[in-house]
Amino acid sequence: MGHGRFLGRRTLVAAAIAMPRLGRAALPVRFGLTPVFLDSDLALLRDLGRHLETALGSPVQLVKRRTYQEIVAMLLAGQLDAAWICGFPYVRHADRLSLLAVPLHRGRPLYQSYLISDASLGASTIDDLRGLSHAFSDPDSNSGFLVTRWLLAARHERPEGFFNRPFFAYGHRNVLRAVGAGLAESGSVDGYVWETVADREPALTSGTRVIGRSDWHGFPPICCLSENRDGPAAQGLATAFIEMAESASGRRILKTLQLGGFIPGEPSLYDGIARMAATVESPT
Amino acid sequence: MTPPGALDPRRWPLAVRVPLIVAMLVAGVALATGQAVLSRLARDQERHLSELASAFLDGLATAVQPAAARADIWEAFDALDRARARYGALRPMLFAVLLPDGTVLASAEPRSIPSGTRLAAALAAQADAAAAAGRPVLDADAATAVLARDLAEGDVPLGRIVAQADIGPLLAERRAVVRTLVLANGAFALVFAAAGVLLVRHLLAPADLVRRRLTEAARSGRPVPVDETVGIGPEHAALLAAWNRAAAASAEREAMAARLAKEERHAQVGRLAAAMAHEVNNPLGGLITAVDTLSDHGDDPAVRAEALGLLRRGLGDIRNVVRAGLVTWRGAPGTAALAAQDFEDLRLLIRHEVARRGLSLDWQNELPGKVAVDRTLARQVALNLLLNAAAASPPQGTLRFRASELDGGGAVVEVTDAGPGLPSAVEALLDARDGPPPEDGGLGLWTAVRLARSLGGRIARLPSDTGTRLVAELPAAPAPMEAVHAL
Numbered sequence: 001m002g003h004g005r006f007l008g009r010r011t012l013v014a015a016a017i018a019m020p021r022l023g024r025a026a027l028p029v030r031f032g033l034t035p036v037f038l039d040s041d042l043a044l045l046r047d048l049g050r051h052l053e054t055a056l057g058s059p060v061q062l063v064k065r066r067t068y069q070e071i072v073a074m075l076l077a078g079q080l081d082a083a084w085i086c087g088f089p090y091v092r093h094a095d096r097l098s099l100l101a102v103p104l105h106r107g108r109p110l111y112q113s114y115l116i117s118d119a120s121l122g123a124s125t126i127d128d129l130r131g132l133s134h135a136f137s138d139p140d141s142n143s144g145f146l147v148t149r150w151l152l153a154a155r156h157e158r159p160e161g162f163f164n165r166p167f168f169a170y171g172h173r174n175v176l177r178a179v180g181a182g183l184a185e186s187g188s189v190d191g192y193v194w195e196t197v198a199d200r201e202p203a204l205t206s207g208t209r210v211i212g213r214s215d216w217h218g219f220p221p222i223c224c225l226s227e228n229r230d231g232p233a234a235q236g237l238a239t240a241f242i243e244m245a246e247s248a249s250g251r252r253i254l255k256t257l258q259l260g261g262f263i264p265g266e267p268s269l270y271d272g273i274a275r276m277a278a279t280v281e282s283p284t
Numbered sequence: 285m286t287p288p289g290a291l292d293p294r295r296w297p298l299a300v301r302v303p304l305i306v307a308m309l310v311a312g313v314a315l316a317t318g319q320a321v322l323s324r325l326a327r328d329q330e331r332h333l334s335e336l337a338s339a340f341l342d343g344l345a346t347a348v349q350p351a352a353a354r355a356d357i358w359e360a361f362d363a364l365d366r367a368r369a370r371y372g373a374l375r376p377m378l379f380a381v382l383l384p385d386g387t388v389l390a391s392a393e394p395r396s397i398p399s400g401t402r403l404a405a406a407l408a409a410q411a412d413a414a415a416a417a418g419r420p421v422l423d424a425d426a427a428t429a430v431l432a433r434d435l436a437e438g439d440v441p442l443g444r445i446v447a448q449a450d451i452g453p454l455l456a457e458r459r460a461v462v463r464t465l466v467l468a469n470g471a472f473a474l475v476f477a478a479a480g481v482l483l484v485r486h487l488l489a490p491a492d493l494v495r496r497r498l499t500e501a502a503r504s505g506r507p508v509p510v511d512e513t514v515g516i517g518p519e520h521a522a523l524l525a526a527w528n529r530a531a532a533a534s535a536e537r538e539a540m541a542a543r544l545a546k547e548e549r550h551a552q553v554g555r556l557a558a559a560m561a562h563e564v565n566n567p568l569g570g571l572i573t574a575v576d577t578l579s580d581h582g583d584d585p586a587v588r589a590e591a592l593g594l595l596r597r598g599l600g601d602i603r604n605v606v607r608a609g610l611v612t613w614r615g616a617p618g619t620a621a622l623a624a625q626d627f628e629d630l631r632l633l634i635r636h637e638v639a640r641r642g643l644s645l646d647w648q649n650e651l652p653g654k655v656a657v658d659r660t661l662a663r664q665v666a667l668n669l670l671l672n673a674a675a676a677s678p679p680q681g682t683l684r685f686r687a688s689e690l691d692g693g694g695a696v697v698e699v700t701d702a703g704p705g706l707p708s709a710v711e712a713l714l715d716a717r718d719g720p721p722p723e724d725g726g727l728g729l730w731t732a733v734r735l736a737r738s739l740g741g742r743i744a745r746l747p748s749d750t751g752t753r754l755v756a757e758l759p760a761a762p763a764p765m766e767a768v769h770a771l
Contacts, residue, residue, distance in 0.1 A: 133399065135358070165400055169358040182395035183361045 028059035029233045032071040032083030034220075035138070035171035044256050051249045055240035056233075066170050068140035075225065081233035082224040088142040090223055091274040094267065098229040101222040101241035102265030105192050105258075109269055111219045112191035113143030115151075115212035116179055123186065123211050126151055134163035135175045135184035142273050144172055147214045148188040150276040173197060173204070180207035192219070196258050218269030222262070238264070298488060303480030307473045314469030318462070325461055329454045333374075333429060334419045337449070340371045341433040344445055348381050352389060352435050352443040357399050360390035368392050377428065379447035381435075389443060403446065411446040420449070427452040490520040494527050505717075506538065507531035564602050571598045607633055621654040622662045622695055622758075627687050630663060634670050642679040643702075648686040656760040657695050661735045665743075665756050668732040669699040676703030676752065693760030694741070700753040706745065714743055732756065 031052065033045070045062055052060040063080060065071050072089045074080045075097070082100055090097055102109040117123040121132075126148070136159070137144020145168075152162050159166045167184070169175045172193035178184040191213060198205040222241055224234040241262040244250035254261060293301065344367050351359035360381045368376060380391030380403070391397035403411065407430065414421040415432035422429050429449045435442040493510050501507040509531045515521040574591040581587040627649050638645050666687070673683050681702030690696045710726040713733055722730055729743075736743050741758040 165357065167357040174358060174362070177365070178358060178361065181361070181365065182393075183357065183390060183399065184394075 028061040029056055029237065030061045030063055030080045031237060032063045032065070032075055032080040032085070034065070034068045034071045034083070034085055035173070041256070044253065047249065047253050047256075051244070051247070051253055052237065052240050054249070055243070055247075056236040058236075068138045072140065075223070078225060078228075081228065081231070082222055082237045084220060084222045086138075086141050086143075086220045087218045087270045087273040088146045088277060089140045090221055091270050091277055092140075094270075094274070096226055097223040098226040098234075099221050099265045099267060100224055100229075100234055100238035101262040102269060103219045103257075103262055104260035105219055107260055108216070109219045109263060109265055110216040111143065112216060113147035113214035114189050114191040114194050114210045115148060115186070115214075116175075116189055116194065116208040117186040117211050118179055118182060118184075119207050119209040121185060121209075123209075126212055127155075128211070129186045130162055131164050132185035133183075134159065134166040135169045135178040135187040136166060137172050137175050137187075137189060138168060138170055141172075141188075141190070142217060142220075142276075143190040143214070144175060144188050146273065146276055146280065147217075149280050151212075153280045176204050176208060180204055182207075186211075190220075192258075199258065215272060217272050218265070221265055221270075299481060299484050302484040303477040306480035307477035310473040310476045311469065314465070314472065318465040318469060321465065322458065322461060325458060329458070330420070330422065333422075333449070333451065333454065336371075336374050337420050337429070337431040337447075340367070340374050340376075340447070341431060341445055343367065343370075344379070344447075345433050345435055348445060349435050349437075349442060352381055352383070353437060355383060355389060357390045361392070361394065364390060364392040374447075375450040375453070377448045377450050379431075379445065382444045382446060384441045384443055407446070407448065411444065414446075415444060422451065424455060427455050487516060490515045490524055494523060497527065497531075501531075501534075507534045560605050564605055568598075568602075570594055574598070622651070622657040622659040623654045624649050624651040624687070626659045626663050627651060627666060627685075627697075630667055630670060631685075633667065634674060637671065637674050638683060641674055641677070643674060643677055644680075644682045646682055646684040648684075650686070650688045651695055652689055655689060655695050656693065657758045658739060658761070661739055662695060662697070662758055665732045665735045665739075665758065666697045666699070668728040668735075669697065669743075669754055669756065672728045672732075673699050673701035673703070673752070673754075677701045678703070681751075690757055690759060695758045697756040697758065698746075698753065699756075700748055701751040703751050706752050711745060714745060729754075 029052070045064075049060055049062050063071070063074065063083075065074070068086055068089055071080070071083050072085055072093065075083045075085070076093060090099075105111055115126055115129075117129060117132075121128075123129055123132075134148075136148070139145055149159060152159060155162075163186070169178050169184075169187075172190040175184075175187040175189045176194065176197055179187040187208070194205060194208075194210065222237070224231075224237075228234050242264065245254060245261040293304075296304075344363065347363035347367065348360050350356075351363060364379055364381065367379070376392070378391060378393045378397060380397050381389045382403070383389050386402055386408070388397055388399050388401050388403065390399050397403065402408065410421045410423065410430035411432040414430050415434050420429040420431050427450065429451045431445075431447040431449065433445045435444060490510075493514060497508055497510055507527070507530060509528045510524055512521065512524045512528060515524045571594070574594040577587060577591045578595075582591075631645070631647055631649075635645075666685075670683070670685060677683055683702070684698075684700040686696075686698040688696050688698075707726075709722070710729060713722065713726055713730050716733075717737075733743050736756050736758060739758045740761070741756060743754055743756045746753045746755050
């Protein structure tokens with residue numbers, strides 16, 4: 001499939017649907033963000049907002065909340081036109097959500113979950129973490145919770161019984177801080193975030209050690225309500241992300257995020273997450 | 285070796301005691317003011333620390349109270365971790381949020397204070413005290429301050445914030461202030477002590493001058509006036525003026541005594557001349573009569589013998605009178621230097637006395653030529669010693685006389701008797717500087733001592749196997765000899 005021709009058509013569609021929105025300029029496009037990526041980089045958020053506004057030709061409001069749950073709830077309630085969420089809530093609400101774009105990390109729309117421990121400990125497998133404190137990222141995070149919970153479920157364990165005082169740090173970066181500072185002896189974290197932070201802030205990961213990598217799962221996607229899938233805002237955002245690599249500002253953002261770009265993505269990317277979710281949520 | 289009592293401060297000179305007292309007073313004042321400064325500094329530091337701690341706890345309590353209410357480990361840690369960077373001025377070493385049961389919800393240093401554990405007992409006790417007092421509890425030994433604030437929602441306790449701050453810099457500042465105070469006050473004390481030394485010496489200089497003059501006067505017997513302009517203030521002026529008046533009175537008295545002595549001497553000369561003339565004249569009539577008798581009746585053996593006996597006794601009396609005059613008045617004092625012959629005359633003078641007492645005389649006159657010593661006074665000294673020795677020696681005893689030249693000029697006269705030794709009261713005359721002549725013996729020695737002293741010499745007793753051995757050292761006069769009127 002001609003990639004450039006596809007993007008060109010998207011651009012035209014986005015431009016077409018942007019015109020009516022410009023007519024009601026009082027309503028900005030509302031885009032939700034979760035800590036699936038480095039949402040603590042305010043300069044990056046500013047650049048992303050500007051880039052989207054330029055691409056859409058209308059104001060864009062970036063909405064941040066502490067937890068995935070809040071953003072997903074807002075998205076499901078129609079308070080957001082789209083949001084960058086995790087694969088886990090996507091598969092949970094796949095009946096109501098549609099994919100708009102999926103990031104490419106190292107050329108693939110995939111990532112892993114990392115199981116990390118305090119570098120001073122001699123742990124090498126998840127079994128070595130029994131009885132240690134553990135930091136999860138978010139109860140709605142695939143890499144920061146679901147994968148580890150699924151691993152424990154395979155051992156007929158639950159986090160509360162396997163770990164000593166597990167807690168949620170609500171952000172992959174926070175998990176790195178918690179393990180690095182010794183607040184938690186182990187943690188579950190997004191592999192992409194760990195690699196990116198290791199590159200940009202090595203001091204933050206130097207106190208941690210990766211002791212387990214999960215299978216490859218679909219990268220956290222940008223979704224919208226299915227009912228708004230063909231709406232101008234959703235289409236405009238989809239086009240803006242998918243064509244991000246075509247502009248200088250977009251390439252700067254992608255470079256900062258260490259992403260190759262965005263693609264429309266397929267729901268099947270998240271089948272593995274769906275299977276794990278089904279496993280842990282099924283009554284045993 | 286330290287003299288006894290030298291360590292007693294009451295015996296120290298004023299020039300030492302007063303500066304020491306000044307230095308001690310300065311040190312005392314410095315100590316008192318230093319204590320006040322340090323106390324004020326400590327209060328200010330603690331107030332500042334308390335205010336800083338209160339602001340710190342206010343801000344931190346706002347941030348961690350929701351986390352404490354939910355027992356949210358991460359939120360509590362996140363708040364503490366961010367606060368550490370913001371409250372650098374407080375130098376927090378560690379801080380933690382405790383749950384109501386006393387366990388640690390989260391600390392900024394999870395590796396040293398992990399979640400779920402309890403604080404060390406000492407730290408927990410300090411936290412209890414700090415929370416109860418509402419201000420930091422300082423531990424100077426550990427250089428830490430413990431802060432604590434209870435968290436509550438209405439009546440429901442949520443936990444407690446506990447922090448331990450490094451107050452090392454505050455204590456270091458106090459130490460620096462102490463060091464500065466000690467150095468500055470020590471320097472002030474030294475300066476004031478040194479100034480006190482100089483001032484007291486300056487103030488005591490006139491009194492010290494009078495003291496020295498008194499000491500000299502006690503040694504020489506002649507008070508010397510002082511310069512009244514060296515006095516400071518009316519007290520010193522009065523002291524120096526009084527000293528000068530005393531010195532002047534003493535000098536006047538001495539001059540008067542000398543004048544009286546001279547007049548008395550002249551009177552004595554007159555009386556002696558008259559007495560000698562009388563004594564010589566007395567036997568002359570009898571002698572002339574005896575000569576006439578011999579002339580007329582010399583053929584009669586009885587008459588001749590009687591006349592000759594009369595002549596012998598009369599001439600003997602005259603000889604005695606002349607001999608006494610010769611001893612006393614042969615030449616005027618200070619008119620001639622002493623020669624060996626002068627002592628040879630003495631040998632003749634005492635020969636009769638020696639023979640009368642049945643003594644033998646061991647005579648060694650080794651005086652070479654002439655020495656610059658008053659011959660009359662020297663002869664009188666020697667004659668007195670010889671007559672004393674003769675009187676003290678028992679019959680058959682040996683009287684020894686030796687005259688020689690004194691090292692450095694002058695004469696040495698050594699007389700040794702065969703007597704039982706000097707009575708202590710008489711021997712004391714050798715060292716007595718002044719005083720009346722003894723009433724019960726020793727007049728000759730008293731006279732000899734004063735004569736020797738008038739010549740600038742002295743008489744001393746030397747050890748001897750038998751009897752008493754007295755040595756008169758009569759140094760040469762430095763200048764042309766002056767008449768000395770010692771008696």
